Amino acid sequence: MRPVAVGLVGAGPWGSGFHAPMLAAGPQTRLAGVWSRRPERAREVAARFAVPAFEDYDLLLDACEAVAFAVPPEVQVSMAVRAARAGRAVLLEKPLAPDLAGATALAEAVDAAGVPTQLMLTRRYRPQVREFLDRARRFRARGAQARHLTDELFSAAYATPWRRRQGVLDDFGFHALDLLDAALGTVKDVMAVGDPHGYMALTCVHEGEGAVSQLALCGSIGSPHGHHKTVELYGREGALVLDFRELADDSAPTRENVRSEFAATVRSGVPHTVDVHHGLHLQRLLEQARSQLRGVGDGP
Incomplete structure (x- = not known):
């Protein structure tokens, strides 16, 4: 199969550290070029992989068959709509x-253009998480508990302004809710309490x-024992547990899964x-949760 030419939108830590090397590694894809709001960053990342850097987004679209996004949501939504209208498949954040x-408008634009899409929920591509979800589908769960308790919102390399502004729901909440949805069946309703920051x-x-x-x-919580990222299902058979601290490093096969499936x-x-x-x-579920938290925690 001829490699898919993928243009990269975004040259920050995630785009340069995950997307660019993943797409450039092939053989299923090739990195066709890089665009960034900061042209100097696009040039830096593009030079590492010997591909063009584009200052004009339309020229990037002309040079690729598909577009991968690694930018904040307020940037992604308009640029992904443009990519879809240009007939490009999209790998979305x-x-x-x-x-x-905005999310609804993006989905409608994609449908109108008839282009295929894929969502970059990294945990869903990890082999060991997929094994857990396979077991979960055969496990008759009555209920579950999940935790994502870290200090990543403020101290990690990916503590970007949009994450700090939006709080835990739009980042960690998206990942965790997705796993519960996959493990126990479609979530139809949520109730929220607390402070999203x-x-x-x-x-x-x-x-x-x-x-x-x-x-x-x-x-924004620390622990001498490290981060707590777990999903635990409970049923008559006992418990089925996924603890991310116990997972082996599977970065290479995870990237392979994203690349080959895209x-x-x-x-x-x-x-x-x-x-x-x-x-x-x-996102509908997270908005339902956010509507119950209006006025709570105005910011960090």
Whole structure:
């Protein structure tokens, strides 16, 4: 199969550290070029991989078959709409947009253009997480608890301004809610309490047999034992546990999964199972949670 030519939008830590090397590694894809709001950063990243840097976004679109995004949601939404209207498949970041209206508009634009999409929920491409989800589908869970308790919102390399502004829901909440949705069945309702810039909790009701899950979120908490990122399912068989601290380093196969599946999505024209509409489903739930927290925690 001819490698898919993918243009990269974004040259920050995530774009330069994950997307660019993943797309350039091939053989399913090749990095066709880089665009950034900061042209000097685009040139730096492009030079590392011997590809063009573009200051004109339209020229990047002309040079590629698909576009991967590694930019804040307020930047992604308009540029992804332009890519879709140009007939380019898109590899999207979460959240899709800074608000539900923007996410809905993006999904509608993608549908109108008829281009395939895939969502960059990294944990869903990790082999060991996929093994857990395979077991979860055979495990008759009555309920679940998940935790994402870290200091990453303010201290990690990816503590970018939009994450600090939006709080834990749009970043960690997206990942954690997605895993609960995949493990227990579609989440149909959420209830939220707490502070999105501090410590908060969600209670989720799932379709089917009505399983209930609970999620604790905090991005500004430290621990002598490290971060707490877990998903625990409970049923008559006992418990099924995913603890991210116990997972082996699987960065290489994770990137391979993203790359090969995006290439297959582009070539087949069939949206990935984790696509723009799955992202819109999760964003609706997060907006439901956020509406219950209006006025709580105005910022860090």
